[in-house]
Structure formats: structure tokens, C-alpha cells
Amino acid sequence: MAVLLVYISKCMTSTFCAAIHHHINLTPNGYIEPCCVWTKDDLDQEFKFTQLEEYKNSAQLKKFKQDLDSGIKLPQCRLCWRQEEIGQSSQRMMYNKWLTRDASKLTSVEFKLGNLCDLKCVMCNGENSSQISTEYKLHRQKFEKFDQIIMKPGYSNIFIKSQNTSDFNWPESEEFKSFTDLIKDDLKEIILTGGEPTIIPYVTRLLANLPNPENVRLTMITNANSTNTRLIEILKNFKHVNVTVSLEGVKDHNDMVRFNSDWNCVVENIHRYKELPNVSIKINHVLQAFSVTTLIPLIQWTQAQGLELRFTPLFSPLHLTLDSVPAERIQQFANELEEIDSPTAKIALEALKTHVFDPRLEMIRKQHIGLLDEIRKTKLSSLI
Ligand SMILES: C[S@@+](CC[C@H](N)C(=O)[O-])C[C@H]1O[C@@H](n2cnc3c(N)ncnc32)[C@H](O)[C@@H]1O
Ligand code: SF4
Numbered sequence: 001m002a003v004l005l006v007y008i009s010k011c012m013t014s015t016f017c018a019a020i021h022h023h024i025n026l027t028p029n030g031y032i033e034p035c036c037v038w039t040k041d042d043l044d045q046e047f048k049f050t051q052l053e054e055y056k057n058s059a060q061l062k063k064f065k066q067d068l069d070s071g072i073k074l075p076q077c078r079l080c081w082r083q084e085e086i087g088q089s090s091q092r093m094m095y096n097k098w099l100t101r102d103a104s105k106l107t108s109v110e111f112k113l114g115n116l117c118d119l120k121c122v123m124c125n126g127e128n129s130s131q132i133s134t135e136y137k138l139h140r141q142k143f144e145k146f147d148q149i150i151m152k153p154g155y156s157n158i159f160i161k162s163q164n165t166s167d168f169n170w171p172e173s174e175e176f177k178s179f180t181d182l183i184k185d186d187l188k189e190i191i192l193t194g195g196e197p198t199i200i201p202y203v204t205r206l207l208a209n210l211p212n213p214e215n216v217r218l219t220m221i222t223n224a225n226s227t228n229t230r231l232i233e234i235l236k237n238f239k240h241v242n243v244t245v246s247l248e249g250v251k252d253h254n255d256m257v258r259f260n261s262d263w264n265c266v267v268e269n270i271h272r273y274k275e276l277p278n279v280s281i282k283i284n285h286v287l288q289a290f291s292v293t294t295l296i297p298l299i300q301w302t303q304a305q306g307l308e309l310r311f312t313p314l315f316s317p318l319h320l321t322l323d324s325v326p327a328e329r330i331q332q333f334a335n336e337l338e339e340i341d342s343p344t345a346k347i348a349l350e351a352l353k354t355h356v357f358d359p360r361l362e363m364i365r366k367q368h369i370g371l372l373d374e375i376r377k378t379k380l381s382s383l384i
Contacts, residue, residue: 013068013069013070013071014071015067015068015069015070015071015072015073015074015077016068016069016096017035017068017077017080017092017095017096018095018096018099018101019034019035019091019092019095019099019108020034020035020061020064020065020068021065021101021104022099022100022101022102022104022105022106022107022108023035023095023099023106023107023108023109023110023189024052024055024106024108024109024110025038025109025110025112026049026109026110026111026112026113027112027127028112028113028114028115028127028128028168028194028195029127029166029167029168029170030048030049030167030170030171030176031046031047031048031049032047032048032049032051032052032055034061034064034076035091035095035110036091036110036191036193037077037079037080037091037315038076038077039075039076039077039078039079040076041075041076044060044076045058045060049170049175049176049179050175050179052179052182052183056106064076077092079091079313079315080092080093082313083313086350086351086353086354087350088347088350088351098189099189100188100189102186102188105186106183106186106187107186107187107188107189108187108188108189108190108191109183109187109189109190109191110190110191110192110193111190111191111192111193111203111206112128112193112194112195113171113192113194113195113197113200113202113203113206114130114168114169114170114171114194114195114200114202115127115128115129115130115133115168115194115195116130116168116194116195116196116199116200116201117129117130117131117132117194117195117196117199117223118131118196118199118223118225118226118260119131119196119223119225119258119259119260119261120132120135120259120260120376121223121246121248121257121258121259122257122259122290122320122369122372122380123248123257123286123288123314123317123320125316128194128195129195130168130195131260135375139375142371142374142375143371146367146368146371149364149367150317150319150364150367150368168195171200171202171206172202176202180206180209184209184210184211185211185212187210187216188215188216188217189216189217189218189219190207190216190217190218190219191218191219191220191221192218192219192220192221193220193221194221196222196223196225196226197220197221197222197231198220198222198223198224198225198226198227198228198231199226199228203231204228204230204231204234207231207234207235207238208234213234213237213238213239214237214238214239215239216238216239217238217239217240217241217242218235218238218239218240218241218242219241219242219243219244220235220241220242220243220244221244221246221284222243222244222245222246223245223246223258223261223266224243224245224246224265224266224269224270224273225258225260225261225262225265225266225269226265226269227265227268227269227272232272232273232276235276235278235279236276236277236278238278239278240278240279240280241276241278241279241280242279242280242281242282243273243279243280243281243282244281244282244283244284244310245266245270245273245281245282245283245284246258246283246284246285246286247266247283247284247285247298248285248286248288248290248291248294248298249290249293249294249295249297249298250263250294250297250298250301251263253290253293253294253297253298253383254266254294256378256379256380256383257290257294257380257383259372259376259378270305270307281307281308282307282308282309282310283298283302283307283308283309283310284309284310284311284312285298285309285310285311285312286311286312286313286314287311287312287313287314287322287348287351288314288320288321288322289320289321289322289324289325289365289384290320290380290383290384291322291333291348292322292325292329292330292332292333292384293383293384294383295333295337295348296336296337296340296345299340299342299344299345299348300340302344303342309344311347311348311351313351317368318361319361319362319364319365319368320365320368321361322351322352322355323355323356323357323358323361324357324358324361324362324364324365325355325357325362325384326357326362327355327357329384330352330355330357333352334349334352337349337352366381369381
């Protein structure tokens with residue numbers, strides 16, 4: 001009883017996070033992080049998936065738990081604090097609502113099983129997309145020239161991440177099989193992302209080997225560009241599947257920002273998921289500079305389809321955030337949003353309230369987009 005009371009009092013603190021107790025995020029390089037929005041501090045000790053026991057018993061994790069349980073705002077959780085400060089729902093709040101809390105068990109894992117991807121979305125990076133990594137290597141000289149323009153202390157840019165050449169085949173190792181054997185009986189929630197989970201071959205293998213899929217709630221974050229019939233069959237075995245489809249706009253807007261994407265395939269695949277009885281679908285949009293043009297048609301399309309639309313703030317690079325867009329254009333966007341009768345438009349309007357235009361970010365955005373238009377033969381520059 002005393003233990004239960006201590007636990008309940010911890011949960012009442014405004015910084016409590018169920019993820020630090022019951023969840024881990026596996027990065028595309030096979031490292032363990034407490035969650036997907038954790039901003040690693042340079043001094044943080046790193047643990048590979050092969051070191052799960054060391055991670056769980058580390059003095060570092062104990063300190064993180066203690067701090068969050070007792071009202072201390074860890075700087076590594078800054079993305080959540082920022083969301084909460086502007087009155088929006090944070091990842092922490094989502095975990096607290098959603099995660100199964102069973103003693104001190106690891107009940108939830110986000111799997112990023114490498115960086116294999118069929119797209120090169122403008123706001124993404126090589127650590128998450130094999131296509132972006134390849135494009136960077138193919139045009140290294142041009143990107144390196146651009147790196148020099150934007151390099152500034154404290155400016156973490158996508159191109160440095162894009163040079164990541166580490167091993168992304170770790171999920172086919174015997175060690176990964178041992179890791180999943182260790183955790184699979186306790187799993188109640190799984191998040192699949194990537195890379196692109198519908199084309200990463202290790203995803204179906206992982207799901208097919210779970211002992212009790214009927215007890216597991218699955219979330220799959222996908223670009224919905226590829227069809228994977230074997231995966232669709234496996235999804236039917238799960239308790240519930242939340243398919244989150246990432247869209248940056250409608251039709252050619254989406255195909256341009258999510259480069260290589262084919263809108264007709266995306267719509268067809270959304271219909272395929274809709275037909276499954278245990279699946280619910282949500283749309284996720286990353287609020288970013290292009291949103292000033294692409295978001296309103298997307299709000300209208302999701303309304304017409306009866307689909308829920310959610311937002312993620314852009315983490316990096318800074319020059320693609322809304323702060324790279326001049327105030328007059330933001331005001332015009334706000335006026336257009338005000339005319340739409342939709343709760344989603346109101347949420348987007350709230351996010352605009354913290355807008356601060358930075359002309360340096362605008363200059364860098366124009367250079368970056370100009371470079372991509374030249375390499376990809378796109379017209380991204382015409383979007384803003
Ligand atoms: C890296 S993707 C991997 C899953 C899948 N390939 C997809 O695009 O949905 C996971 C999520 O991160 C989002 N994302 C990509 N770049 C981002 C950025 N710079 N900031 C915030 N979210 C981003 C994507 O839109 C997607 O919803
Ligand atoms: S589809 Fe997902 S992983 Fe691939 S480039 Fe786009 S955001 Fe990144």
C-alpha cells in the first residue's frame with residue numbers, strides 16, 4: 001500500500017513521465033534513448049541495445065527518474081516543456097495517458113530498425129532516410145559548400161547528420177534476436193517508425209515473432225507510399241493498430257515536400273488500412289515553413305475524408321521552421337486559418353502565436369531549397 005501511495009504521489013508531479021519508467025526508443029543506429037523527443041546532452045552516457053541491463057541499472061537513468069518524479073524539468077525533455085508552455089499537448093502527456101504501467105517493467109518500445117526509406121522528405125535527414133544519406137554522398141561537394149554557410153556553434157544542421165555512415169543492419173544480428181527475446185513477453189505497446197516501417201524487412205520479422213500480439217497495441221508511423229501485403233496480414237493479429245500517416249500537404253504539395261512520394265499510392269494505401277477492423281488512422285503533419293501554403297488544403301482534405309489531423313513541431317533544421325517565414329506571410333496564413341471552421345485550424349493558429357521571424361533563417365532556407373530544387377528538379381521554392 002505504501003509503495004502504491006509513493007507511486008501515486010510521483011504521478012501527481014507536473015514533470016512525471018511514464019516513458020522514463022516503462023518505455024525506450026531504439027534509434028536507427030541501435031542506441032537506447034528514453035523517448036523519441038529526448039534531446040541528448042553531450043555528457044549523457046550512451047547505451048547500445050545490447051546493453052539494456054546496463055541502461056536499466058545505470059546511475060544516470062536512476063537520476064533521470066528521480067528528477068522527473070520530483071518536479072525537476074530535465075533539459076533533455078525541452079521539446080515537451082516547450083509544447084506545454086504554449087498550451088499544447090506534449091509527448092510526455094501522451095505517454096502518461098497511453099503507456100501501460102506494470103511494476104518496473106519495460107512495457108513499451110519504439111523501434112526504428114535502421115534508416116531504410118523510399119522517400120527524401122525535405123525536413124528529414126540521413127540518419128532517418130537512406131535515400132537522403134545517398135543523395136548527400138552523391139552531391140557531397142555541393143552540400144559541403146552549403147554546410148560552410150550555415151555552420152555556426154550550436155546550430156545542429158541536418159547535413160552533419162546526413163553524413164552518418166554507421167551500420168544500419170544491426171537488426172539482423174543474433175544480438176538483436178536475443179534483445180527481443182528478453183523483452184517480448186512484457187510488451188504491451190509498440191511504436192514502429194524508421195526509416196519507413198513498411199519497407200524495412202526486419203519489421204515483419206519482429207512482429208511475426210511476438211508471442212501475444214492480441215495483447216499488444218501497435219502504432220505504425222508511415223509515409224503510406226508502399227504497399228506491403230504481408231505486413232497488412234500481420235497487423236490483423238494485434239489488439240489494436242493505430243496507423244499514423246505522415247502528410248505534408250495534398251497531391252503535388254505532398255509529393256514535392258515528401259520527395260519521391262506518389263499521392264495516388266498514398267490514398268490507395270490509406271483505403272487499404274481503413275478496411276482492417278482493428279485499425280484506426282490518423283494523419284500527422286510537421287508544422288514547418290511549407291505549411292503556410294500546404295496546410296489549409298490538407299485540413300480541408302482530412303475534413304472531407306473524416307480523418308483526424310495532428311501536428312508535430314519541426315525539431316530541426318531551424319531554417320525550415322515557421323520562424324524562417326516573414327511576419328506578413330504568417331499574418332496572411334493566420335487570416336486564412338481563421339476563416340476555416342475546424343478545431344485543427346485553431347490549434348495551428350495557437351502555434352503561430354510564438355512566431356518570431358529570423359531573416360538569417362530565411363536566407364539559409366532559400367539556399368537549402370534552391371540547392372534541392374537544382375538537384376531534384378523540383379519547384380519547392382515556388383511553395384513559399
Ligand atoms: C522520421 S519519420 C519515419 C516514419 C515514416 N517514414 C514517416 O515518414 O512517417 C517519423 C515522423 O517524423 C516526422 N518528421 C520528419 N522530419 C521531421 C522533423 N525535422 N521534425 C519533426 N518531425 C519530423 C515525419 O513526418 C514522421 O511523422
Ligand atoms: S518518409 Fe519518413 S523517414 Fe523517409 S524521408 Fe520522409 S520523414 Fe524521413
